[in-house]
Amino acid sequence: MTEHVCLDKQDCKIKAFWALMALGGVFVLAAMVAFFHLEHTGHIETGMTNQIVWGLPHVFAVFLIVAASGVLNVASIGSVFGKSLYKARAPLSGMLALAMLAGGLAVLVLDLGRPDRLIIAMTHYNFKSIFAWNMIFYNGFFAIVGLYLLTLMDKKLKNYSKPMGFLAFFWRLALTTATGSIFGFLIARAGYHSALMAPMFIIMSFGYGLAVFMVVQSAMYRWNDLTVDPNIRRRMKNLLAVFVGASLYFTIVLHLTNMYVAKQWDFERFILLEGGIYTKLFWIGQILLGGIVPLILLFIPRSQASQKVCFCFMAPLLVILGGFAQMYVTIIGGQAFPLELFPGFAETSSFYDGVAHAYSPSIWEAMLGMGGIAIAFMATIIAVHALKFMPQDDLHILQGRRSSD
Amino acid sequence: MSDLHNQTEIPDSSERRDFLKLGALAATVLAPGVMLYGIANSRPPEQGASSKLRWGMLIDTTKCGNGCNTCVTACNTENGLNGKTGPQDSQWIRKVNIKNLSNGFEHDLPMMCQHCENPPCVDVCPTGASMKRADGIVLVDRHICIGCRYCMMACPYKARSFVHEPITDQNPEVPRGKGCVESCTFCVQRVDRDETPACVEACNANGQNAMIFGDLNNPESEISKALSGQASVEVRADLRLNTGVRYQGI
Ligand code: SF4
Numbered sequence: 001m002t003e004h005v006c007l008d009k010q011d012c013k014i015k016a017f018w019a020l021m022a023l024g025g026v027f028v029l030a031a032m033v034a035f036f037h038l039e040h041t042g043h044i045e046t047g048m049t050n051q052i053v054w055g056l057p058h059v060f061a062v063f064l065i066v067a068a069s070g071v072l073n074v075a076s077i078g079s080v081f082g083k084s085l086y087k088a089r090a091p092l093s094g095m096l097a098l099a100m101l102a103g104g105l106a107v108l109v110l111d112l113g114r115p116d117r118l119i120i121a122m123t124h125y126n127f128k129s130i131f132a133w134n135m136i137f138y139n140g141f142f143a144i145v146g147l148y149l150l151t152l153m154d155k156k157l158k159n160y161s162k163p164m165g166f167l168a169f170f171w172r173l174a175l176t177t178a179t180g181s182i183f184g185f186l187i188a189r190a191g192y193h194s195a196l197m198a199p200m201f202i203i204m205s206f207g208y209g210l211a212v213f214m215v216v217q218s219a220m221y222r223w224n225d226l227t228v229d230p231n232i233r234r235r236m237k238n239l240l241a242v243f244v245g246a247s248l249y250f251t252i253v254l255h256l257t258n259m260y261v262a263k264q265w266d267f268e269r270f271i272l273l274e275g276g277i278y279t280k281l282f283w284i285g286q287i288l289l290g291g292i293v294p295l296i297l298l299f300i301p302r303s304q305a306s307q308k309v310c311f312c313f314m315a316p317l318l319v320i321l322g323g324f325a326q327m328y329v330t331i332i333g334g335q336a337f338p339l340e341l342f343p344g345f346a347e348t349s350s351f352y353d354g355v356a357h358a359y360s361p362s363i364w365e366a367m368l369g370m371g372g373i374a375i376a377f378m379a380t381i382i383a384v385h386a387l388k389f390m391p392q393d394d395l396h397i398l399q400g401r402r403s404s405d
Numbered sequence: 406m407s408d409l410h411n412q413t414e415i416p417d418s419s420e421r422r423d424f425l426k427l428g429a430l431a432a433t434v435l436a437p438g439v440m441l442y443g444i445a446n447s448r449p450p451e452q453g454a455s456s457k458l459r460w461g462m463l464i465d466t467t468k469c470g471n472g473c474n475t476c477v478t479a480c481n482t483e484n485g486l487n488g489k490t491g492p493q494d495s496q497w498i499r500k501v502n503i504k505n506l507s508n509g510f511e512h513d514l515p516m517m518c519q520h521c522e523n524p525p526c527v528d529v530c531p532t533g534a535s536m537k538r539a540d541g542i543v544l545v546d547r548h549i550c551i552g553c554r555y556c557m558m559a560c561p562y563k564a565r566s567f568v569h570e571p572i573t574d575q576n577p578e579v580p581r582g583k584g585c586v587e588s589c590t591f592c593v594q595r596v597d598r599d600e601t602p603a604c605v606e607a608c609n610a611n612g613q614n615a616m617i618f619g620d621l622n623n624p625e626s627e628i629s630k631a632l633s634g635q636a637s638v639e640v641r642a643d644l645r646l647n648t649g650v651r652y653q654g655i
């Protein structure tokens with residue numbers, strides 16, 4: 001992926017670069033096909049209904065947006081908290097944040113009932129709507145992180161990088177708070193209406209973002225036949241463990257609060273015990289694969305000989321998978337549980353009152369969602385190919401090694 | 406949009422939009438604070454909806470027949486819905502059967518948009534397409550709805566439907582369209598002609614007389630008198646939305 005570090009043009013992995021581009025391109029193309037198809041037929045061809053109004057595309061989109069904000073954490077730790085190890089990684093972190101936000105937003109827009117009215121969404125703002133605020137935060141994020149990247153990469157602007165880093169840091173916290181609030185503000189829905197929704201999204205964004213960063217970093221190093229410095233690996237791995245642990249803790253707090261404070265017993269019984277796919281995804285996907293297993297992998301005691309095995313690829317990959325499971329449970333599980341209109345009564349109607357709502361996503365929705373990832377992926381490889389996003393400390397090693405060859 | 410209009414008798418969209426633009430202009434100039442809504446043949450925008458009124462409905466569930474579907478059918482006919490009840494079909498009004506869990510007593514009631522005074526759907530709508538008229542009727546301006554469905558997530562009564570497929574055989578008075586969200590309008594086109602909503606008319610014609618429609622702000626109206634004479638409830642009153650639809654006998 002790091003074409004630019006090839007000092008000798010011959011030595012550049014140009015073919016592999018194009019192969020990756022083609023791979024991403026296929027998925028983006030598939031998303032466009034799905035988009036035009038749905039634009040023609042309407043959402044009738046999706047699994048989404050009048051009960052499950054947000055489906056798989058939203059799972060992908062919200063994950064990408066939340067992780068986009070989290071991935072910027074690496075830069076923040078560098079700029080705001082002055083840790084040089086992270087500072088060297090700030091450009092990569094900022095670039096990934098932009099790429100993922102772009103991917104996530106693209107999915108959201110492509111899924112609109114009237115995507116042709118995007119211009120209306122951009123010009124008509126209802127300032128009472130947290131959704132409208134999100135759009136403002138997203139646009140601001142592009143501008144601020146973009147400028148921040150400039151200050152990081154242009155030596156003349158170096159002095160501005162710290163204040164811009166601060167701004168980006170706070171903006172990103174606000175953005176994730178707003179994203180979480182999209183759900184938290186839904187007063188009538190048992191699964192969402194909680195003041196804990198926004199902070200939970202922030203904690204989770206840290207974990208998902210760092211996980212994405214580590215996976216990309218490992219891939220980049222491997223591509224260049226380098227290994228990540230054990231010191232860096234140890235620090236990042238510990239940080240990831242802290243975030244994963246915090247997410248687990250917060251998940252427990254959220255569910256306990258729902259049970260004992262908000263008295264949402266029925267909803268909790270649904271998600272934790274009787275919700276079928278949602279219960280499975282919660283326990284196996286979110287908790288086990290996305291939480292406990294990565295923690296074990298990260299903390300496995302290793303002998304001196306096996307120090308090399310760090311699971312710095314495997315563990316974060318699992319965290320990402322767990323993140324998707326969490327989004328599925330939160331977004332779709334939260335809607336599958338029926339609204340209670342008449343407490344103390346059993347409800348039935350032709351509009352599916354009183355029953356858990358079924359949802360089976362169609363291939364079109366999966367194509368849209370994967371398209372979002374593909375957009376982020378392609379933006380990343382193009383950026384890495386064209387500009388210096390390789391962590392700067394190791395850039396020198398690499399350059400040194402190549403020139404002495 | 407064009408595919409929709411090709412299949413319906415609604416006038417050419419650009420013409421219509423020009424008319425609406427003019428109307429919007431007039432509305433802004435003549436009646437600030439009064440919003441334009443995308444319903445043809447209703448009260449002209451410059452006349453606006455009066456904030457002196459608040460339209461509401463009172464439903465006496467003891468008179469509502471179990472299994473009776475008259476109001477639903479009337480709504481479908483008036484508003485051009487096809488009456489299908491699949492998970493992706495629009496239902497503006499539905500009969501809900503509720504069974505008391507402690508004593509097993511069962512009865513029916515109609516459920517539709519409650520025309521909340523503090524409507525969550527309006528609060529969350531990013532573009533302002535969801536809006537409340539001065540007279541309390543909550544509508545979707547289907548010319549600026551982007552189909553994000555956030556209002557459906559926000560409505561506590563599941564009152565809204567998303568149009569999942571192209572629509573044919575529309576009632577020209579009630580424009581609907583693929584990719585937009587819609588819900589009960591209190592038959593605004595009828596109300597603006599001083600008629601009652603189709604469901605109310607049908608319920609009365611059927612002899613049930615379970616629904617009263619009228620002005621909640623006018624103490625002399627039938628609905629106000631009925632409300633002052635007997636206990637009534639709002640569904641999910643705990644949410645403090647001050648709904649325009651009230652129920653008796655639950
Ligand atoms: S019932 Fe639902 S759709 Fe109707 S005004 Fe209230 S929140 Fe909006």
Ligand code: SF4
Pocket residue numbers: 529530531532533534535545549550551552553554555556557585586
């Ligand atoms: S679907 Fe339409 S009316 Fe509903 S929130 Fe979105 S833009 Fe507003």
